[in-house]
Amino acid sequence: MRNTLHVLGLGPAGLETMTLGTYRLILSSDKVFMRTNNHPCVQDLILEGARFESFDSYYDQGQSFEEVYERIVKRLEEELTVHEEVVYAVPGHPAVAERSVQLLVDKLSSRFRIVIHPSVSFLDGIFTAIPMDPIQGLLIRNYDALRGSELTGREWLIIPQVYSSLIASDVKLDLMEVYPDEAPVMIVQALGTQEQIVRKVSLYELDHQQFDHLTTVLVPPHRDVISMAKLEEVMKTLRSPGGCPWDREQTHETLKPYLIEESYEVLEAIEHQDMYNLAEELGDLLLQVVFHAQVAYEAGEFEFADVLRGIIHKMIHRHPHVFGEVHVDNSEQVLKNWEEIKKEEKREERAKGWFHFPQALPALMLAAKTQKTVAKVGFDWDDYRGALAKVHEEIQELQEAIKSGEGIREEFGDTLFALVNLARFLKLDPEDTLRGAVHKFQARFEKMAEMALGEEKSLENMTLEEMDFYWEKAKRDEKSGNIVGNV
Known part of the structure; x- marks a missing residue:
């Protein structure tokens, strides 16, 4: 035995x-x-x-x-x-x-x-020391396991063994990411003994109290928590019979413009390096994801948990060097493994065609993804020189089309496509590069108009030659560093 x-x-x-x-x-x-x-x-x-x-x-x-x-x-x-x-x-x-x-x-x-x-257990003492009913919901977390707990605010949160002000400070900071600063918090000491003490303080005051090895911290249910679960709850309320009439009318189709708009507003915040605005715009974009998931849930198609499940499983499966036994030495090997795994995942779809990505992408992105796809099987130039020669060839064909008046639209598209291919060899993102050029043009034009106005002249009343004078002047200022565009 x-x-x-x-x-x-x-x-x-x-x-x-x-x-x-x-x-x-x-x-x-x-x-x-x-x-x-x-x-x-x-x-x-x-x-x-x-x-x-x-x-x-x-x-x-x-x-x-x-x-x-x-x-x-x-x-x-x-x-x-x-x-x-x-x-x-x-x-x-x-x-x-x-x-x-x-x-x-x-x-x-x-x-x-x-x-x-x-x-x-100490829970038995808690149930008698605090007027609470665990049927409301109960979550027990150690002080170092509060982050990522997906608190909904509907449950009682119990944190045992908060034995020092230092630990209490960490608990406070973690909780303040979810609860309002003024949220009520209960501190229980010497539970079940004649010296038992129960104090109620605001969350921001938590670490200003006295603590020992018999201290437990409790947070009652609170409606104003910040979490993914809370966001889902807000969206369900908006879509409910007593919610917002506009939100209730929306469908996947009607929401499409907002998804695109919010995505570009995120890009704009990144380009301006405006982190405060980026946080807000990412929230707006996240709302669109939750919105579509709620619409799908109501139609019996899928729910938000399916969205999470799919991306979590995909990321784990595509990162065997992190979650599995595969060893990699650099990012190039990571990308190679990623593509091999994607090929395995898409094997059945491959028989139906090669281009398994959204065909509604912006044209420059669509061209870049198409070229990357065919390059993986060797349908590509050896280096940038071949791609550059193709650009010259397409420009020549465009000039001929303009002279003849036939095929201009097609040849112009071929020229753009060739330029996108050249950008790939030069390791440039054509979408970002063109956006930078547009922003540079806008900044230069604004400076040109400002210079003209400073001399009491209006662009609307100027000849092209006069405007070109101010354009070149603005260009010189730009090169000297007097103009900063959002490039």
Whole structure:
């Protein structure tokens, strides 16, 4: 028979909250270990004649809690190799917010028999200390696991073991990303003892309080949280019978112009390096994603979770060098693997054609993606010289078309297509490059008009030669650094 590790919970307070079975086992066992002596019942147990060893010294020596818990597991493993029964006692309930017990089960259960004994948890004390009903929703998070918890504001949030002002400060900063600064927060200390204290403060005041190892922080439900779940809830409300008439009328088709418009406003914020505006525009773009997902959900097509599921699975599958065993040395190998995985994913579609990307892309982007696709199978020039020669060839054909008056539209399109191909060899984005040229032209024209106005002249009343004078003057100022365009 395998040696046995008994994992006990000391309860949240003194001996009166400890189970009779735990009390007897501690007093009758020869090998008893306490995770910490910082518990209300420890001194009472000593007076009752209990003999045990504490792991408190491990906390003084360890660089992190994980390191401390790893050492505890290693020590208990050593004890189990020479003793048939070992007792390990932790505060509260051993299966509630107790990382060391999780590690014990994961690492030792294959070799030893581990028995977890039930006990009163700190949650039992919370339910009596605070007027709350867990049926409203309950979320327990360690102080270092608050980020990314997808808080909805409908649940009670419980954060145990906030034992210092430094930890409380981290908790406050994390919570302030989700909750309003003035959100009410409850601080519970010495839970279940005669010294129990419950204080209610605003979130921004949290780290100005007193803390110890018996401190728990609670955040009641709050309607003004910031999260993806909240955004979905807002959109559902807008689309509901009592919501906004305009939002309720929208379809995938009617929303198309707004999706395009918001995308370009994001690009504009990036070009202007306006990070404040970029945050706002990304929010507007995200709203369009949630809007389309809600419309689809109402039609029984898919829901927002499907959108998340699809992109999460895709990103994990296409990054085996991060989430798998594939090794890469540089970004070029990453792109090569990416394309190979995409080919595998699109194998069935490949039989139907080569160009599996939106044909409604802006023309320059459509041309660039088309050229990249055919280049992957070798249908390409050896270097930029071939692409440049093709540009000259297309310009010559355009000139001939203009002279004859036939095929001008087609030859002009061929010229643009050849220029896009040359941009690819020069590692330029044709869309961004043209946009920069347009912005430079706009800045130069504005300067030209400003110069003319300074001499009390109006562009509308000037000849082309006169305007060209100011154009060249503005161009000289530009080269000297007096004009800064959004290039």
